[in-house]
Amino acid sequence: MAEADGSGISVRGVSHGFRRGREQVRALDHIDLDVADGEFVAIIGPSGCGKSTLLRIVAGLLTPDEGTVSVHGLTPDQARRQKRFGLVPQTPALLPWRTAEANISLLREVNRRRGRDLDPPDTASLIDLVGLGGFEAARPAELSGGMQQRVALARAFALGAPVLLMDEPFAALDEITREEMRFLLARTWAGTSDQPGGRRTVLFVTHAIEEAVALADRVVVFAARPGRVVADETITLARPRMPTQEDTEPFHDHVRRVRAALRAAMPTMEGLRRTRPAGGGQ
Amino acid sequence: MTWSRRALGRLVPTVVAFGLLFGLWQAIVEWRDIKRLVLPPPSAVVADLWRQPGYWWHHAWVTGQEALIGFVLALVVALLLAVAIVHSRLAERALLPVLTMIQVTPIIALAVPLFILFRSFGLGPKIVMSALVTFIPFTVNAMAGLRSVDPDTLEVLRSVDASRWEILVRLRLPHALPYLFAAARVCVGLALIGALVAEWSGSSEGLGYVMVTGQRQFATTAVWAAVFVLTTMGLVGTAVISTAERRLMRWRPTNTVR
Numbered sequence: 001m002a003e004a005d006g007s008g009i010s011v012r013g014v015s016h017g018f019r020r021g022r023e024q025v026r027a028l029d030h031i032d033l034d035v036a037d038g039e040f041v042a043i044i045g046p047s048g049c050g051k052s053t054l055l056r057i058v059a060g061l062l063t064p065d066e067g068t069v070s071v072h073g074l075t076p077d078q079a080r081r082q083k084r085f086g087l088v089p090q091t092p093a094l095l096p097w098r099t100a101e102a103n104i105s106l107l108r109e110v111n112r113r114r115g116r117d118l119d120p121p122d123t124a125s126l127i128d129l130v131g132l133g134g135f136e137a138a139r140p141a142e143l144s145g146g147m148q149q150r151v152a153l154a155r156a157f158a159l160g161a162p163v164l165l166m167d168e169p170f171a172a173l174d175e176i177t178r179e180e181m182r183f184l185l186a187r188t189w190a191g192t193s194d195q196p197g198g199r200r201t202v203l204f205v206t207h208a209i210e211e212a213v214a215l216a217d218r219v220v221v222f223a224a225r226p227g228r229v230v231a232d233e234t235i236t237l238a239r240p241r242m243p244t245q246e247d248t249e250p251f252h253d254h255v256r257r258v259r260a261a262l263r264a265a266m267p268t269m270e271g272l273r274r275t276r277p278a279g280g281g282q
Numbered sequence: 283m284t285w286s287r288r289a290l291g292r293l294v295p296t297v298v299a300f301g302l303l304f305g306l307w308q309a310i311v312e313w314r315d316i317k318r319l320v321l322p323p324p325s326a327v328v329a330d331l332w333r334q335p336g337y338w339w340h341h342a343w344v345t346g347q348e349a350l351i352g353f354v355l356a357l358v359v360a361l362l363l364a365v366a367i368v369h370s371r372l373a374e375r376a377l378l379p380v381l382t383m384i385q386v387t388p389i390i391a392l393a394v395p396l397f398i399l400f401r402s403f404g405l406g407p408k409i410v411m412s413a414l415v416t417f418i419p420f421t422v423n424a425m426a427g428l429r430s431v432d433p434d435t436l437e438v439l440r441s442v443d444a445s446r447w448e449i450l451v452r453l454r455l456p457h458a459l460p461y462l463f464a465a466a467r468v469c470v471g472l473a474l475i476g477a478l479v480a481e482w483s484g485s486s487e488g489l490g491y492v493m494v495t496g497q498r499q500f501a502t503t504a505v506w507a508a509v510f511v512l513t514t515m516g517l518v519g520t521a522v523i524s525t526a527e528r529r530l531m532r533w534r535p536t537n538t539v540r
Contacts, residue, residue, distance in 0.1 A: 059441050080443055087441035093434035097456055097533040110444045110452065139533050159442065 006073030009035040009058060009163065009201065014067030016053055027053045029226035031067070037162070038199035040189065042212035042219045044258065046266060050227025051205045055167050058203060059085050071163060079163075083107075083115035086156030086200075088166040092148035094140040100151045101127070101136040107159040120160030121195040129191045130154045130184060146177040153185060157192055157200070166204045170211065179243070182211050186241045209262070213254045214241055221258060223265030231261035322503040330507045342511050344488040348405055348477040349515075352412020353469055357462075359413070360420035368428045368454070369446060381421060389415045389476070393483040403486040412476035416469040423465035427458025460534075463527045470519035474512055 011033040018025045027050035035041045043051045056062040058069055060076030071079040079085065086107065094103045104127070108120060127133055130150040140148055149169060156164050169185075170178045193199040206212050212219045213235055221231035235254055237245055245251050304324045310316070311323040318326060331338055363381075366373040392414065396407040431453050439449055481490025489508045496504035 056437075061437060061440060080441060083442045085441050087438050089434035089437060091432070091434045093432055093438050095435065095453070095456070097531075106452075107438070107442050110439060110448055111442050114443065141533070155438075165441075 006070070008037050008039070008072070009033075009203070010070045011054070011058070012068045012070075014054070014057060014064045014069060016050070016057065016062070016064045016066075026226035028057075028064070029228045031227070031229060033220060033229065035201055035203060037201055038193075040202040040204065040215060040217045042204045042206055042216035043222060044206055044209065044212045044219055044262070045222030045227070046224045046262070047207065048227075049222040049224035051222050052167050053227070055165050055203060055205050059087060059165050081114065083111060083118060083159065084161050084163055086159045086161040086164045088152055088156045088164065088169040090168045090171055092140065092145075092152040094148060094151055094155075096140050099137050099139055100132055100143065100147075103140070103151050104154045104158045107155055115159070115161075118160035118162075119195070119198075120158055121192045123158060125195075126154050126157055126188070126192065129188045130157075144177075146173055146181060149173060149181060150184065153181075153188060157188060162198075162201060164200050164202045166202065168205055168207065171207070178208070178211065182214050183241065183243055186215055190240050209255050209258050210246065213237075213251060213258060214246060219254070219258050221261040221265065230265045231258070233258055233261070319500055319502050322506055326503050327506045327510055330503045331510060338507065338511055341487060341489050341492050341508075342515060345408075345474070345477050345481065345490065345512070346515055348408035348480070348488065349412050349473040351405070352409045352414075352476055353416055353466075353473040355409065356413040356416040356420050356469070356473075357466075360417055360424050361462075363421055364424035364428055364458075365450065367425055369450075381418065384414070385418045390479050393479045396480065397484040403484055407483075408477045408480040408485070408488070411480035412473045415472045415476035419465045419468050419472065420462070423461040424458055427461030428454045430461065431457050459530060463523060463531075466523045467520060470523065471516050474516055474519075478512065 011031055014028055014031040015026070016028040018027055027048075031050075031054060033041075033054075043054065045051050053062065057064050058071065058076055060078075060080035063077075069076050071084060074082070074084070095106065098106065101123075104123065108115070127136060130153055132147070132150055132154060135143065135147065138147075140151070143151070149172075152169065156166075170181045173181060189200065189202065204212070204215060216235055219231075219233045219235060220229055221233065222228065223230045233254060237248075237250060237254070308323045308325060311321055363373075363377060367377055389411070393407075393411060396410055400406040400410075428450075435453060436449065439453060444452070477488070478490040478493075481488045482494055485491040485494075489512055493505050493508045496502070496508065
């Protein structure tokens with residue numbers, strides 16, 4: 001669906017290993033994955049399933065042992081050099097001496113020769129979308145963890161890159177802030193879709209099932225040791241996504257199916273499972 | 283000038299402590315009737331300084347100049363070396379053993395050989411000495427500072443293909459600042475030590491020269507006066523660095539590590 005016309009992201013037969021002491025650990029085993037332009041795909045899996053490794057391979061920060069990745073027909077490294085990625089890491093990763101606003105514009109300032117063809121959204125409306133209005137001049141140390149992560153989100157959007165790569169961006173936040181942040185992200189993603197540059201493609205790595213279902217068009221389930229794709233759940237919930245949807249039956253159905261796929265992929269859960277969970281749908 | 287209560291509250295204990303220290307010194311010298319030749323009372327030392335301010339100003343200027351040039355030279359060379367070491371495996375392998383060798387050498391031992399090498403009573407050996415003593419703390423701290431960057435932030439910058447230069451200027455150097463200031467505090471005293479020791483082994487002016495000639499002429503008060511001047515210079519240097527640190531790092535909520 002994605003690779004033929006050079007649109008979207010296409011991952012083909014990607015394998016990657018790490019050396020841990022003397023043994024070779026296979027982090028990723030023949031991964032195939034397609035993400036269409038403008039699609040929001042969540043990758044979920046237990047820790048150690050290689051989902052963050054895959055994200056870094058797509059970002060061109062890591063070269064896989066085997067396989068190919070193409071992003072809009074480019075190699076990840078070419079795409080990275082052309083500033084095609086807005087990366088949101090696990091921690092806010094802000095420059096403490098810069099104000100919130102200056103942090104948001106950082107990625108545009110860096111490597112200025114490239115990325116002139118990008119369509120960055122309007123900064124003022126972006127700051128409003130992520131709820132940072134009035135905090136433009138605040139420094140990271142003056143902001144709470146959730147507010148810092150908003151700056152990190154805005155920084156990725158502000159670049160105007162067509163692809164956003166998010167590596168468990170809300171994992172370090174408390175439960176209440178997390179729920180707030182997930183709809184803030186949904187709102188920002190939808191809100192920047194009308195602007196020049198259009199809808200961003202998002203690859204969102206998480207280990208929270210509700211978060212994945214609430215945000216994504218598709219949830220790709222990974223199993224660990226070796227990291228591989230075990231399920232691909234298309235989320236049929238209507239957009240724009242609202243917090244109230246989390247109390248609906250379709251939402252719970254999706255959550256149940258993703259959870260079942262995750263459990264089926266975990267050998268240690270075998271003994272704990274009495275019956276096969278309902279709707280282990282693949 | 284109006285003093286706030288808090289400023290006064292901070293100042294009073296300090297003044298009292300110094301008063302007690304010098305008062306005790308003065309009292310012991312008076313009571314035990316210690317000869318001025320052995321230990322002059324602080325009042326005599328201050329009187330000596332007061333009597334000929336131009337003389338002391340001149341020698342303090344000479345020593346201060348040597349220490350300052352050595353300090354700045356060491357800082358510049360240390361930064362260049364640290365940048366090279368952080369960016370290049372080859373530079374690291376070549377330079378680290380050399381740095382370790384300099385580190386384990388008691389630099390003071392070089393005072394005499396340097397004097398012989400330069401065959402001069404002038405600034406040369408003093409500057410080199412000052413630079414050598416301060417060079418290691420600056421290099422070690424600069425390396426630690428340049429490497430102290432957050433890996434996630436580094437990855438974000440790499441994800442848009444930031445150049446090494448951009449990462450150095452936008453990320454590594456600002457992160458190294460607190461480390462460099464910590465080193466600078468230590469190096470103020472070290473730079474003065476370097477200049478002084480080099481003066482002892484051969485000079486025609488400067489506070490070290492004043493001390494050596496003072497000792498030969500049994501002018502113990504002058505020797506102590508030189509110590510007082512050196513202490514004051516150290517205090518001024520530290521104050522300058524503290525002010526610069528506060529100015530440059532306003533973004534830090536406190537000066538402690540989070």
